Amino acid sequence: MSIEEYDVVVVGAGNAALVAALTAHEAGARVVVLEAASRAERGGNSRFSGAIFRAVHDGLDSLRPILADTDPEVLERVSVAAYTRGDYIDDWFTTSQGRPPRMLVERVVDQSFDTLVWMREHGVRWELTADKLFDPAHLDGVYALTPGGAIRSRGEGVGLVAALFDAVEKAGIEVRYDSPASGLITRGSAVDGVLVRRDSGVEEVRGVVVLACGGFEANPEMRRRYLGEGWDLVKVRGTRFNMGTMLAKTLDAGAQPAGHWGGCHASPQDAAHPPVGDLRLTDKLARYSYPYALLVNSAGERFVDEGENQVFLTYAKTGAAILRQPRAVAYQIFDQRTAHLLEPRYRTATPVEAGTLTELAARLDISAETLETTVAEFNKSVAADADVRFDPTALDAVSARPDGQPPKSNWAVPLDRPPFLAYPVTCGITFTYGGLKVDAEAQVLDVTGRPMPGLYATGEIAGDFFHYNYAAGAGLMRGAVFGRIAGANAAARATGVRQ
Numbered sequence: 172m173s174i175e176e177y178d179v180v181v182v183g184a185g186n187a188a189l190v191a192a193l194t195a196h197e198a199g200a201r202v203v204v205l206e207a208a209s210r211a212e213r214g215g216n217s218r219f220s221g222a223i224f225r226a227v228h229d230g231l232d233s234l235r236p237i238l239a240d241t242d243p244e245v246l247e248r249v250s251v252a253a254y255t256r257g258d259y260i261d262d263w264f265t266t267s268q269g270r271p272p273r274m275l276v277e278r279v280v281d282q283s284f285d286t287l288v289w290m291r292e293h294g295v296r297w298e299l300t301a302d303k304l305f306d307p308a309h310l311d312g313v314y315a316l317t318p319g320g321a322i323r324s325r326g327e328g329v330g331l332v333a334a335l336f337d338a339v340e341k342a343g344i345e346v347r348y349d350s351p352a353s354g355l356i357t358r359g360s361a362v363d364g365v366l367v368r369r370d371s372g373v374e375e376v377r378g379v380v381v382l383a384c385g386g387f388e389a390n391p392e393m394r395r396r397y398l399g400e401g402w403d404l405v406k407v408r409g410t411r412f413n414m415g416t417m418l419a420k421t422l423d424a425g426a427q428p429a430g431h432w433g434g435c436h437a438s439p440q441d442a443a444h445p446p447v448g449d450l451r452l453t454d455k456l457a458r459y460s461y462p463y464a465l466l467v468n469s470a471g472e473r474f475v476d477e478g479e480n481q482v483f484l485t486y487a488k489t490g491a492a493i494l495r496q497p498r499a500v501a502y503q504i505f506d507q508r509t510a511h512l513l514e515p516r517y518r519t520a521t522p523v524e525a526g527t528l529t530e531l532a533a534r535l536d537i538s539a540e541t542l543e544t545t546v547a548e549f550n551k552s553v554a555a556d557a558d559v560r561f562d563p564t565a566l567d568a569v570s571a572r573p574d575g576q577p578p579k580s581n582w583a584v585p586l587d588r589p590p591f592l593a594y595p596v597t598c599g600i601t602f603t604y605g606g607l608k609v610d611a612e613a614q615v616l617d618v619t620g621r622p623m624p625g626l627y628a629t630g631e632i633a634g635d636f637f638h639y640n641y642a643a644g645a646g647l648m649r650g651a652v653f654g655r656i657a658g659a660n661a662a663a664r665a666t667g668v669r670q
């Protein structure tokens with residue numbers, strides 16, 4: 172068996188891993204990155220992402236220094252209100268129903284803006300998400316971006332990982348592709364390195380270990396085991412490589428499981444989404460304009476409050492609601508009041524179009540009678556002045572409470588202006604919430620609550636950050652903040668041990 176020694180061994184090569192590797196390298200450690208995928212498929216879920224990073228900021232003026240590349244015309248068209256520490260913590264605890272340890276959340280929130288600055292210094296170029304939820308050409312005047320979801324990497328996930336790999340390569344950090352870690356090298360509860368499964372046999376790569384190799388969302392057996400019935404067959408939005416191998420091996424080695432093992436981030440996707448993410452389409456099959464639609468199942472019935480909150484705070488739980496419907500499909504139905512509000516990425520779909528609801532139901536093969544009743548009841552309960560007060564760019568409190576249906580808390584305008592457009596959607600899993608227990612120093616804790624010496628974790632593989640639901644942009648931010656913490660601590664431990 173070949174044995175190699177480094178100071179720090181980073182497992183995975185997505186956002187969390189590359190940030191950890193750069194940080195450890197800058198702290199003087201000799202670093203290797205082990206990636207299961209080939210060079211062509213590198214980048215993990217981070218590459219598929221929309222690359223929104225949720226960060227605390229004081230509004231547009233505070234962002235300008237890191238938005239150096241943003242088109243001045245875009246800056247003229249949008250406003251961005253401040254997103255405070257309190258807002259971020261509230262959004263996190265509200266979506267996760269108060270479950271995560273406060274110190275983990277505060278770590279991410281408090282280091283979020285500094286981490287954006289650090290990433291900018293390492294080549295990531297930030298821009299505003301001005302065209303994410305709307306096509307700006309279809310909105311009048313200046314419009315407000317959601318403050319917590321206003322920033323993304325230029326080139327989205329593809330641009331993000333290209334910039335990070337560029338920085339890693341310029342730093343001379345070794346990245347080994349086709350190198351899936353298959354186990355830990357342990358001494359009691361201490362970790363001395365990882366085993367790597369190669370075509371030629373198993374290799375030992377020794378050093379302080381940073382696990383940044385994702386959750387188990389690509390593994391149908393684990394999804395069925397932990398998430399439950401129906402999840403084995405769900406579409407996977409991102410990489411096929413996040414199989415949970417090292418998560419399982421690390422638990423076997425005595426690590427403590429943490430967080431919402433039965434929960435995951437899953438959102439509405441085009442019903443024709445392939446079984447795993449497509450590297451050309453990345454996140455372009457997401458269907459997030461449902462707050463302006465009626466979302467019905469194949470029985471023609473509504474089943475969620477489409478306007479419960481801003482979409483960035485509801486989309487991650489809406490996938491599971493769709494999965495619970497017959498055949499795991501649903502239909503987003505728009506009319507000519509709202510068709511112009513569709514996100515630009517709906518261009519990757521061909522809607523089913525019809526002049527009447529009866530005709531639409533026939534084309535969708537759903538009960539016309541039920542669909543007509545659903546829509547009639549809904550329209551009847553819409554406020555008389557809904558048209559005047561409707562504001563798609565803000566929570567407008569234009570609500571409806573139809574009999575026998577979920578309410579619609581915002582953006583409740585009648586569905587009555589044909590032609591009608593229906594977009595068939597299904598559930599796509601993004602990432603899993605259960606993972607390894609870590610402390611605020613990114614150390615992995617064992618089942619007794621003690622740190623496992625020589626083992627750190629960041630990104631999706633760490634649990635207890637998200638429960639039930641999620642605020643857009645917190646995943647990448649969590650991985651980057653804890654990537655810096657893990658990289659710095661792993662380097663300090665390795666170089667301390669070496670001295």
Ligand SMILES: Cc1cc2nc3c(=O)[nH]c(=O)nc-3n(C[C@H](O)[C@H](O)[C@H](O)COP(=O)(O)OP(=O)(O)OC[C@H]3O[C@@H](n4cnc5c(N)ncnc54)[C@H](O)[C@@H]3O)c2cc1C
Pocket residue numbers: 182183184185186187188205206207208213214215216217218219220221222223224225350351352353383384385386408409410412413414415416417448453454601602629630631632643644645646647648650
């Ligand atoms: C379509 C889509 C859109 C998204 N949009 C956003 C967004 O806009 N904002 C946001 O915050 N989050 C978003 N997310 C979620 C976000 O992408 C993830 O939370 C984040 O990328 C996770 O980063 P990570 O580094 O932990 O994992 P990844 O980026 O998935 O990296 C894990 C890496 O580990 C490798 N690996 C796995 N097993 C092994 C092994 N045994 N040995 C070696 N390597 C291994 C994988 O190949 C992969 O490269 C999105 C996700 C998807 C799929």
